[in-house]
Amino acid sequence: MIHFDNITANYSSNLGIKDFSLRIEKGEMIFLIGSSGAGKSTILKCLYGDIQIQKGVITLEGLNISKLSERQIQKLRRKIGVIFQDYRLIEHRTVFDNIALPLRINKNSNKIVQQRTKEILQEIGIPHLSERFPSELSSGEQQCVSICRALVKKPLMILADEPTGNLDPQTSIEILKILDRISKQGITVLMSTHNHSLIEDTNKTIVYLKDGARILK
Ligand SMILES: Nc1ncnc2c1ncn2[C@@H]1O[C@H](COP(=O)(O)OP(=O)(O)O)[C@@H](O)[C@H]1O
Ligand SMILES: [Mg+2]
Structure with missing residues (x-):
């Protein structure tokens, strides 16, 4: 479904990833x-069209996504759910409204x-958290809301960048179980962690990974 073939992607001043391949x-x-x-984050950014790729090809279901126009990138992003370490919820909106936002944006x-x-x-x-605000939730609950927001638009894949970075070990395992369940429904999950x-x-x-390259264990 997703092929990275010898991808090199750099930032203006720094190497990001080098000759990275993955199926x-x-x-x-x-x-x-x-x-x-x-x-880790650079690899996820490559899939989200967030960084320029200098070398190599990435295909998603046969489509070359390493050279997309701005408009095509917007279209690609509708098929991808993203989750971050810091949840990125809108504080003055309820759980329900946070989750509903991508649907409303897509009219x-x-x-x-x-x-x-x-x-x-x-x-x-x-469902019992629906009318609460993010500040009224535990960290694990906030991450569950962010997972809901990523899933609500029925994405092809979920990119989770250190989703357990701010969570205790028990809650981290709960989040992993949820992501595992999602993948079993056919949604591809790519998750980064340093843990x-x-x-x-x-x-x-x-x-x-080490210094921008794939290594053996
Ligand atoms: N916005 C950026 N500008 C310049 N260099 C960056 C930027 N983000 C990451 N890098 C560099 O790219 C390399 C890979 O970083 P990153 O993918 O963020 O690693 P990880 O997510 O594994 O911590 C590092 O050398 C980092 O310094
Ligand atoms: Mg990172």
Whole structure:
């Protein structure tokens, strides 16, 4: 489904990633692991069209996404859900409104917005939090809301950049379980982490990174 073939992507002043290759199947969950600066976020940015690719090709379901126009990038982003370490919720909006936002931006009818948002709250197990504000939630609950917001538009894939970075070990495992469940529904999940112990028992593919390149364990 996703192929990185010898990708090099640099920032104006710095190397981002170098000669990076990876194949990801639909519905697969893959971990990117490495210490700070290893290139994890840069790989996710390549898929989100957030960084210029200097060398190599990335294809998503056969479509070359390494050279897209601004308009094509906007279209691509509608198919991708993103989750961050710091949740990025809108503080003055309720949980419901935070989750509904991508649907409203895409001009869905109010009926669809209500239906789909309730459905996703139910699926992730937080319908009781619907009318709260982000400041009234635990960190784990806030991350669940951000997962709902990523899922509500039925994406092809989820990019999760250190989603457990601010969470305690128990809550981190809960978030991993949710992401695993999502991938089993056919949504590809690419998750970065610097926390080896969190994934030491996983049976999923782990991609090890160092100084912008893929390394053997
Ligand atoms: N906005 C940026 N501008 C310049 N260099 C950057 C920027 N973001 C990351 N880098 C550099 O790119 C390399 C990879 O960083 P990154 O992908 O953010 O690593 P990680 O997510 O694994 O911590 C590092 O050398 C980092 O300093
Ligand atoms: Mg990072």
